[in-house]
Amino acid sequence: MDHSPASPLHLLIVDDDPQIRSMLAEYLSTFGIEADGAEGGAAMRAAMATRDYDLVVLDLSLRGENGLTLCREIRERSDLPVIMLTARTELADRVVGLEVGADDYVTKPFEMRELVARIHTVLRRARGGGVKRPAAAGGHELRFGNWRLNTTLRQLVDGEDTVVPLSNAEFRLLLAFIEHPNRVLDRELLINQARGRDLDVFDRSIDLLVSRLRQKLRDDPRDPTLIRTVRGEGYVFTGAVEA
Known part of the structure; x- marks a missing residue:
């Protein structure tokens, strides 16, 4: 999805804690970033079926389908950037997340400003440093x-x-x-x-x-x-x- 300079980013926050979803959405809005919330896999799929998103912030330790399963599902269907939130610090969890296609990690507890910085960094990488190009013919x-x-x-x-x-x-x-x-x-x-x-x-x-x-x-x-x-x-x- 292309954006003009004034057009906001659209993120999907997948976390089963409503307070975290609300807090993140409110904070991101101060940076001109619009964020919808989803409590789990079913809500995530429903949201993604009705709207295009620029990035997904995905909690690893969800009830039901966990974040790794959902990240793998996203990656099998698209190249939509994914940042995983996790309270776990073990190397194995981060390695597995990378294996299934996560673009970056933020470990809880985290500074909100750090998450914003990582969102912009991941989006710059995904867009090659500029505006995301449509999937069309052309290029090297x-x-x-x-x-x-x-x-x-x-x-x-x-x-x-x-x-x-x-x-x-x-x-x-x-x-x-x-x-x-x-x-x-x-x-x-x-x-x-x-x-x-x-x-x-x-x-x-x-x-x-x-x-x-x-x-x-x-x-x-x-x-x-x-x-x-x-x-x-x-x-x-x-x-x-x-x-």
């Missing part, structure tokens, strides 16, 4: 096998012209591989490429990101043909890349 494309990666629109397209949604971290990781074909890339380099400006990416989460990227590319993890593991060193992209 890199081809490998039956795949096309449009680096302008940030879209991965298969041989049947179907767009495969990528999270921001997945896009940056795939672009790093494509820009360095047939070269072993170590984890440190891939971490720096995938994390973006503010997103935390950890050593083991790179393995999870690669696994998720292989799934998107339909690359058999038992015998991958595009992204191969080099034991003790990192990964190598073996696809033939054409501009």
Whole structure:
């Protein structure tokens, strides 16, 4: 959804605590951000069916369907940015959230101004630093096998012209591989490429990101043909890349 400078952002807050939904919506409104609330999965789907949103703020520990399940569902259907709220600080929870496609994390308790800053940062990344472009033809494309990666629109397209949604971290990781074909890339380099400006990416989460990227590319993890593991060193992209 494109915005003129005066047009407000539209966010969806998915949290089963009505006080948190109300507090966040009221605070965000002081920054010109409109926010709707949803208490769970059913309300989230109903809201998204009737309105286009720029970003979803999603609580991890929801009653019923948890935030990870809903984040995975969002990511399977679109590239809508997702910021997860969590009271958990364990590394494993953040890694799993990254694996299912979250764009960023904010750990409770948090400063409200920090959330606003992260919202704007994630949206800048999602829009390539400017206004979000519609999913249409055009832009610079890199081809490998039956795949096309449009680096302008940030879209991965298969041989049947179907767009495969990528999270921001997945896009940056795939672009790093494509820009360095047939070269072993170590984890440190891939971490720096995938994390973006503010997103935390950890050593083991790179393995999870690669696994998720292989799934998107339909690359058999038992015998991958595009992204191969080099034991003790990192990964190598073996696809033939054409501009």
